[in-house]
Amino acid sequence: MPSGELNDAALAAIKEKIGQDTIEQNFNISSQDFQILATIRYDPHFTHVFEPDGNDSVEYDHCLSQLDPQLTSLMDSSSFLQSDDSGSLGNGLLDYLDSSSVNSSPISEGFEFNASSAIQRDPVFQSLYGTNYSHTQQGEATVDDVDIWSIYYDRFFLLGEHYKRLKLALAFFQWKLALTPRMLLTQLIHSLPIQESLSIEDKMKALLSASTPYKMRVLVNKDGTMKIEAHELPQFLTTCPSTHEYLVQNLLSGYLDHAPTWDVYINPEPIVVSPFTTFKTTKRDHYNKARENMEVLKLSVQDPRPKSEVLVYNDLYQLMEGSITNVAVKSKPTENSNAFRYTTPYLSSGCLCGVTRYFLLRKGLLQEDSIDVRDLSVGDEILLFNGIIGCVKGVIRNSVDFSNT
Template sequence: MVDFHIFTSIRYDPSLLKAPESGYTNVGWNQNPSPFYMLDLHRDRMLRAAVHWQWSDAITRISGYEGLKYIHEFLEDITIGVGGGPHRIMLSLARDGSLDYQISPLPETPLANLFPGHLPIQGNKNPDQQDNKVPTQEPVYDIFLDSQRTAKSEFTHYKTTFRDMYNEARKRTQINLGDKKEVLLINNDGHIMEGSISTSYFWRDGRWVTPPIPTQYRASEGSGGNDGTTRRWALERNLAVEEVVPADSLVDGEECWISNGLRGFVFGRVKLY
């Protein structure tokens, strides 16, 4: 049996405390202002994974309001003294309910890319500049397709420290930490699963779509990707809808978006050659 922890990547960013006064409401921890980006969604995802593996101690530790408070207080303690800038927190949950972490600095990101009101229509080079909830399209990430296929599994659906399939895909595409690049994994049906560190969104039939993923893992359903926090946030706010995305439907140079719990929503272009 693979030895692993459940984990999630959380953005610590004091600028998030200013979100309500900038017009961004109903976005914080437990619906209150918080420097921890989408913390309640991170907790929910970790809890679903713990339930799947029947980690009873972990389930008890992070369930309900008290469980959310436990995680919040842990994060508050580890961010004391880190300064006013954003940081990446790699938070891991063990079978016994204990938490561990790694922390490192993270670049600034506009609030509109963390909490977009919508994703710009494909080809629209001049979005409404009066709308402060339109995410910036800079920088532009290069989005590649993996050269091999990846089988759907519990470890592609739930985020854990067992990440060999993602690391190998990044190695095949020669992506290094910090590169403005992402690689899309493809399942055995030839459909896009997700990015190696992100959820992906594509423009299809006049709307943004993202590969389907059930809330709980079922091998017969969905495209096999991770049930990500920003993905859930986008679907709940109708920024995108679920739809199967065949890998062979992608066109070189087409616009897309990717998102994750560290950088929010990032613009990209597909690179097939």
């Protein structure tokens, strides 16, 4: 396949998922004014950086950095920096669109989630269940002894999946931007705030021991130009001895035994499935309207939590997602079972093909199924997740009279 092209089957799969008839009837894409969007978490805590003791004026060339090999393997960083726009990428893009490829991965259709089963076997969670990864290294190393590009790749959460989705959106909307993995990573690093004007290599060394996380907002225009904004994120309060435990305790905290931290509301009206639900763009009128509805619903709830999300569904009453998150519903496989499972809607519902959704499916922490929003009740636990906040717990706070819809 020629460089820079995706095969017809990949785009046909997308159109089938979101319903070509719906698109043609409701949207004239060529006349729409929008940007393709990606929001990526930059977090230095995904890598460990150590400074020599007793020296306040550290030369950055002598900072020590270590990557957690378990975390690196989980992020699938191998080959990302060496990949280009060749045909080999197209098969990977089809993999996550094709639900059969998801079911043939390590995900079990009968997945039951409890601390003694899948969670204990997965290296992401081993630090919580007595198989701690010892993050040590003999001797000293300098920045030159490790690949600094790999360090920065690992600091951008699920960067490889973000890249794939950007490429898919560009191909679907037929926008001309020859985006390569190295180009995306370079532009992200260039966009990290720093006072000095430095070369890319010097900037990476200067920021190596900085700990501030950022929400990177990637905006691609129809003319092929790209803009990246960096918005500072609050630091997590939980400190961890290893990078993969940091991921579990903070970005996968929704799976841990904590009380729900978000209120979840059900939108009182359906939304129309479109390319602007499947792909992340700046055309968000449907989500903004749902969030306006949420603000009204919050007025009738006692003791609302500080953070809230609203669930949206299509005209077949199929749950899709939240306005800013993908979602999964917690349930027990049987009434008397102590185990539980999290089920996320199929892509065919019209939901966003989110990077964290795919990550959790690939790790066997979610299963896919069609979810009827009319089956949801007040008090049901919902897992909310995206590439910035990771996974958090929510609980449904309202009911909807669907007889009027």
